[in-house]
Amino acid sequence: MLVGGGVRDLLLRHAPKDFDIATDALPEDVKKLFSNSRLIGRRFRLAHVFFGRDIIEVATFRASQLDENNNSNNDLDRAHDDSGRILRDNVYGQLEDDVWRRDFTVNALYYDIADFSIVDYTSAMDDIENKILRLIGDPETRYREDPVRMLRAIRFAAKLDFTIHPDSERPIFELGHLLADIPPARLYDEVLKLFHSGKGVASLQLLRKYDLLQYLFKPADDALKQSNEFFEAFIYMALESTDKRINQGQPVTPAFLFAAMLWGTVDKLTEKLKQSGESGSIAIQNASSVVLSQQVKTISIPKRFSMVVRDIWQMQYRFKFRHGRRAKALLVHKKFRAAYDFMCIRSRAGQVKDDSCEWWTRIQVLGAQEQDILLNPAKTKSRKKKTAPKS
Numbered sequence: 001m002l003v004g005g006g007v008r009d010l011l012l013r014h015a016p017k018d019f020d021i022a023t024d025a026l027p028e029d030v031k032k033l034f035s036n037s038r039l040i041g042r043r044f045r046l047a048h049v050f051f052g053r054d055i056i057e058v059a060t061f062r063a064s065q066l067d068e069n070n071n072s073n074n075d076l077d078r079a080h081d082d083s084g085r086i087l088r089d090n091v092y093g094q095l096e097d098d099v100w101r102r103d104f105t106v107n108a109l110y111y112d113i114a115d116f117s118i119v120d121y122t123s124a125m126d127d128i129e130n131k132i133l134r135l136i137g138d139p140e141t142r143y144r145e146d147p148v149r150m151l152r153a154i155r156f157a158a159k160l161d162f163t164i165h166p167d168s169e170r171p172i173f174e175l176g177h178l179l180a181d182i183p184p185a186r187l188y189d190e191v192l193k194l195f196h197s198g199k200g201v202a203s204l205q206l207l208r209k210y211d212l213l214q215y216l217f218k219p220a221d222d223a224l225k226q227s228n229e230f231f232e233a234f235i236y237m238a239l240e241s242t243d244k245r246i247n248q249g250q251p252v253t254p255a256f257l258f259a260a261m262l263w264g265t266v267d268k269l270t271e272k273l274k275q276s277g278e279s280g281s282i283a284i285q286n287a288s289s290v291v292l293s294q295q296v297k298t299i300s301i302p303k304r305f306s307m308v309v310r311d312i313w314q315m316q317y318r319f320k321f322r323h324g325r326r327a328k329a330l331l332v333h334k335k336f337r338a339a340y341d342f343m344c345i346r347s348r349a350g351q352v353k354d355d356s357c358e359w360w361t362r363i364q365v366l367g368a369q370e371q372d373i374l375l376n377p378a379k380t381k382s383r384k385k386k387t388a389p390k391s
Contacts, residue, residue, distance in 0.1 A: 001095070002111040003059075004102070007118070011109070011128055012160065021058045022098060022110065030058050062101045063093030095119070103142065103149050104156065105134045133157050134165040143171050147178035150212060151190045158194075158202035172210045179215040184300035191216055191299055195257050198246040200239035216299060219265035219291065231264040234349035241345060255308035256338055258301055260345075266291045266313055267351075284314050308335055315339035316346070319356045327375050331363070340364075 001023070006016040023030070027039050030047040037049040037058075047058040095110065099121040102108040106127055110119035118125070127134050133156055135142050135149070143149050150172050157164050164172075179187070194203045207213040214221040223231045238260035245252050266287045273283035288310045295301065301309070316339065318330050330336060340360055347357040363371055 001119070002113065003109070004107050007109040007111045008106045008124075008128065011118075011125075018054075019056065021056060022061055022095070023058060024061055024092075024094065025058075026060055026092065027058075030060075060092050061095055061098035063091040063097045096121070100136060102136060103146075103152060105136055106156070106160075106162075108136060131160070131162045132165050133160070133162040133168065135168040139168045140171040140175065143175050144178065147175065147182055148186065148190055150176065150179065150210070151194065154203060154206040154210065154212070155190075155194050155197065158199040158206055159197050161202075169210070172212070176210065176212045176215055179212065184296065184298060187216065187299045188301065191257075192254055195239065195242065196246060196252060196254070198243050200243050200257075201236060204235070204239060217261045217295075218298070219295075220261045223264040228264060230349055230351050234263065234346055234351060235260055237345045237349055238342075241341065253305065253308065253338065254301075255305040255312065256342070258295070258305065259309045259312040259338075259342060262291050262295060262309075263313070263342075263346075270317075280317050281314070284317055285310075288313050308338065311335040312339045312342050316343055319343055319360060320354075322359060323375055331371070331375075 001021065002019055003022040004020045006019040009016040025033070027045045027047045030049070031037055031039055034047070034049045036051070037047050040046050040048055044059070044062075049056040049058055099108050099110070105122040105124040108120075108122050109124050111117075112119055122136055133153060135153070153164055153168065153172065156162065194200070194207075197203070204213070207216070208221075208224065213224070220231075220235065224235075238256070242252050242257065266284070269287040269290060270280075270283045273286055274280060278286065292301070292306055292309065296306075311333075312335060315330065315333065315335065318326065319339075321327050321330065333339070343352060344357040344361070346352045363374055366374065
């Protein structure tokens with residue numbers, strides 16, 4: 001059966017990102033059936049079936065929490081920690097059990113390809129019609145089982161323009177601290193889903209509403225709570241730019257997102273280090289290292305992106321050089337465009353006080369000869385000092 005977001009999106013007339021399949025076959029049986037598959041996951045055992053670059057996720061129907069009549073050893077295949085978080089859940093059941101293990105009603109719709117029918121046990125069709133996002137089961141228990149569900153609630157509410165049901169949103173205000181125990185690698189994936197969905201601005205607004213931003217980007221949260229008007233304008237403009245690119249089908253990089261979220265702190269620390277006597281280039285390098293080393297404790301950032309983040313930050317202090325070799329090197333830098341876009345957003349937010357955005361915008365559209373003239377202004381010839389003739 002098709003299940004989850006793909007079914008939901010089709011009903012909402014959205015283009016599904018992917019399709020998931022639920023079956024009564026065990027993961028090992030799926031692996032035997034499809035040679036082009038592999039088993040993944042510890043908490044939830046799944047099969048990924050590969051068709052070229054496409055991946056079909058196949059999950060076995062899971063059993064109810066109270067169901068002890070299954071084909072697995074419960075002590076070995078189901079475990080929770082002291083806070084209620086699921087550590088492992090590979091106890092299998094039937095479709096009638098599986099539906100109650102899914103997170104939100106709108107993600108618990110099944111499409112039966114045998115008779116082309118929609119199977120709905122949770123009144124999900126009513127919630128879709130009323131644009132309501134509702135957890136299945138007791139909300140506090142479900143959030144404790146997997147705190148990331150709070151981030152998923154925000155992501156789906158932003159993406160679908162749904163309202164989180166009062167019963168499902170109430171515990172979020174009290175349980176946000178549970179996100180501190182989520183592995184940084186998993187939070188990295190969730191952050192990209194939140195801010196690279198084309199609904200980054202809406203996601204940020206909801207994260208602030210439920211006070212969850214502090215568990216993802218503490219520096220950004222602090223700056224926003226301190227009413228830093230320049231940073232607030234900047235971060236919303238940066239997310240608007242990213243949303244626009246995504247919705248127009250243009251590529252985006254996680255590096256730009258992390259550079260924007262952490263910019264307020266790295267800029268502030270850079271100025272502090274400069275006041276203590278460090279040169280501008282050394283100060284921005286040291287500030288970058290401090291801020292990134294702190295951030296990766298919460299959200300792991302792959303090195304291929306953290307290096308780009310550093311480039312974007314450090315190039316902000318090079319836009320003031322408009323002539324000579326430094327300006328030429330900046331213009332041909334492989335990360336110039338990302339740093340330039342970043343600088344222009346800062347300019348629109350009021351952080352850049354000169355005409356750097358306009359100047360660097362103009363030079364990009366000039367021909368090579370015109371660029372060379374602009375980057376290498378004519379030098380005034382020094383007059384030769386006249387010496388008195390020898391007598």
